[in-house]
Amino acid sequence: MDDDSPEARWERRTGGLLTLASLLFLAAYAVRVLAEPALPRAARAACYATMLAAWAVFAVDYAVRWRFSGRRLGFVRTHLLDTIVLVLPLLRPLRFVKTYERVQRRHGLPRLPLYGRVIVYAGTSAVLLGFSGALAVYHHEHGAPGTTMRTFGDAIWWTCSTLSTVGYGDVAPVTPVGRLIAVGMMACGLALLGAVTGSFSSWLLQVFSREDEEGPPGR
Structure with missing residues (x-):
């Protein structure tokens, strides 16, 4: 039976958005690192803006799930990977593994x-x-x-x-x-x-x- 808690419902609704934000963050960081110093100033600013917007999405997601959990510091201990990627957003793509598992369960695919x-x-x-x-x-x-x-x-x-x-x-x-x-x-x-x-x-x-x-x- 699927978890119907507010935190689980939030994760199901925002999974696609977070995956997209993770891809955009990684792509923007890759362009910024690999294309520099030939990167024009406008493109560099766009990369920074994309990275900042993606990080803001991660921060909002973390804050909402922390609020729904009602566990305060207990949420940090049980969501260690989420806490780490909030501080180091470059590791955010590691959550793709969790997203893949969720998609399989949602569509009833064999595991x-x-x-x-x-x-x-x-x-x-x-x-x-x-x-x-x-x-x-x-x-x-x-x-x-x-x-x-x-x-x-x-x-x-x-x-x-x-x-x-x-x-x-x-x-x-x-x-x-x-x-x-x-x-x-x-x-x-x-x-x-x-x-x-x-x-x-x-x-x-x-x-x-x-x-x-x-x-x-x-x-």
Whole structure:
């Protein structure tokens, strides 16, 4: 049975708007970072206005859901991801995973098994987080003295090696903000890798356990 609380109804009504705002925020930030310094002043102002408007939508959504919940600080603890993306709106696209789950439930579509959902969600989160992280670190690094991240391709390469916990070290951030982003990317990479490997290991254990219970053919 679907949740009919005011907070749940609000989330169902605003899901599409928030998804659009997330896409616009990410697109505006990407244009601002990748097209600078060739970006005209009017286009730069439009990017800033789009980002600010999207953030305002996020802030209103957070405030309304906090009000509907009636839990005050309890809402912050149970909606940690929402709180983080309000402060760091570049991570807002990570909520696409939650939106996908809601759309499936609304239309009665068959859901993937638990292990499949974990892998799909982790993979989607890794792609979105990797692109957002590459934009953020490139923004702060490409013009810094002594940087090894001179192109966005370098930033993508660094992001892939960081999220996968490989860390070649040929490209590394040199600014304080870049290193702070790197710490967050390392933590997220470990969490995503742990979720996928843990889910896969659990699935293998269930398969082997089922085979042991069934026994060899013809027994």
